[in-house]
Amino acid sequence: MNRLLTYYQKELSFLKQHGKIFASRYPKIARRLGIVEGETEDPHISRLIESFALLTSRIHQRLDDDMPELVNDLLAVLAPQLIKPLPSICIVMVEPDPIHSGLTGKNTLATDTALFFRHSTPVPYQFQTVYPVTLLPIYLKDALLHYNGDALNWSLKLSFQVWSGATINNDTIRIYLNGPDNAVNIIYTFLCSEIESLILNQEGKSSLLSPTDIKPVGFSKKESLLIKEPKISPVHNLLIDYFWFPQKFHFIDIQLPSNFCVKNNGLFEIKITFHNNQLTENLGKITEIINSDFFRLHCTPAINLFSIRAEPFILEDTKAEYPVIPDTRHQSQLEVWSVQKVSVQRKVNNSVQQFDIMPLLERHTDNSADENPGLYWQSFRRENLMPKGLEKKQYIAFSEQPNREVSSAPEVVTVNALCTNQYLPSKTQYFGNPDGDFDTDAPVASLKITALTHPTPPVEPASKNSVRWRFLSQFSLSHQLLDGDEGVKKLKEILTLYNFNNRSSNSHLVSLIQTLDYRPITARLISNDPHSLARGIDVIITFKHDAIKEPEYYMLCCLLDHLLALYAPVNSFTRLTTCIAHEDQTRRVWPIRAARISWL
Secondary structure, three states, X not given: OHHHHHHHHHHHHHHHHHHHHHHHHOHHHHHXXXXXXXXXXXXXXXXXXXXXXXXXXXXXXXXXXXXXXXXXXXXXXXXXXXXXXXXXXXXXXXXXXXXXXXXXXXXXXOXXXXXXXXXXXXXXXXXXXXXXXXXXOEEEEEEEEXXXXXXXXXXXXXXXXXXXXXXXXXXXXXXXXXXXXXXHHHHHHHHHHOEXXXXXXXXXXXXXXXXXXXXXXXXXHHHOOOOOOOOOOHHHXXXXXXXHOHHHHOEEEXXXXXXXXXXXXXXXXXXXXXXXXXXXXXXXXXHHHOXXXXXXXXXXXEXXXXXXXXXXXXXXXXXXXXXXXXXXXXXXXXXXXXXXEEEEEXXXXXXXXXXXXXXXXXXXXXXXXXXXXXXXXXXXXEEEEEOOEXXXXXXXXXXXXOOOOOOOOXXXXXXXXXXXXXXXXXXXXXXXXXXXOEEEOOOOOOEEEEEOOOOOOOEOOOOHHHHHHHHHHHHHHHOOOOOOOXXXXXXXXXXXXXXXXXXXXXXXXXXOEEEEEEEEEEEEOOOOOHHHEEEEXXXXXXXXXXXXXXXXXXXXXXXXXXXXXXXXXXXXXXXXXXXXXXXXXXXXXXXXXXXXXXXX
């Protein structure tokens, strides 16, 4: 009943406030109702208003117990990417010291390695790595983009040297393309699609590698920037990453051969010769900026997300909701991004026991009565008007089971949350420290960690009205097939929906998609296995002729290749063909990609 009293007071206050507004707008009608400036002297009307407040408070409480904040909760389960802010993010480079790190072979920094901002702040900015970083004891000595006038082709030479006393074997070298977007997209296109030959020179010996030994990075599910939010589907993760932070795709992996081994100051060189076509004229425009600084080793995206245990609180019958406070001392520097786990501690038989509380709108296991606290939680983000401006806070509310046993002792709730530092990392001017920008507790000594790009400002979710429209668009498009005359329009709508930064370059690139056709095909998923025969879909996308001038054209095709594969039906596959209108030499048949759903 104490909770009902809280709802009753809220509803009664609402009726009085809006009664006052109604009386000021329509004074004649208000006087007939016995209302003057929101108050009434007639006890019968007063009792009627109070009775109505009691009735609506019961309805409000019932809705909160069963389906609180309906639209937001639906979005939180079905499309959380539409209601969550996108945190600050940057590219960091990890440089082990050749002398003091003790690195003689490869070592790996795992995904989610914590990075702590070195400059003194009230609350240290904390990031986490998105990709695993394989530390190799090598230098990139030189990089040269060269035009061979005799052979009439362009080539790229990457020269490496192994550290003194170290060894490198058949490892994968991951390289980040660090430069202006246009130059990066040009080199990326040639490295991933225009290789004529790939040669490894090692101590006077040459080995011919396959062009497929160079692979793009960032398109797999485990490489998503928001992998910590499992409710976001791989389709939407891919779209978010591309339009939010495309630099995460500016990585390539070079696989060294199985018999490769270089030791102790040894040298080796990778020479990449490119096809000679109409795209090669772009290479001449970027020759001067291609050097060893353009190709960076040991890099990864890092995102401003970190786990924290919020301040505990005691459950009270008089409260309908509770703010999730990461740290009472630094509330303005920390913001809760999502609630990960909720538990309650209570005294049972002279001992303190802890029980996990399950989310309200997720599938629940049938826990035994001894393990089930009789509670479910739901969290929501709310904006509050404060003297210093608009404050956004995460709140948590609880729903009780009808047969829940109420403990006479206090019940203490603890919340594990993912937090961000809001806009603070993007506003600081202290990045670029010669001694490194971040520290880490990784088990490798003498690491210098530098931010190659300045942390981006967080991207706030759309307004409530925009969210509703995006919600409707999301699900109307997700349940339609990209076929027929409307196929291009639907595909463009899907891509435009995620261009939340409204970047004109993205909008222009999407507008260059001209036609989309498809046809059923039968092919082998494994070329040399006749038992892998399956039926799939051949998708042909044609771009307008102006696309040939766009350096980002190939990157968009990569996105579409992986995106359409995620839409493939069960036990099927997709094969994408892309081309530019009136340019037959741009026709490219992409590899067969099996559906994400497991084969039956």
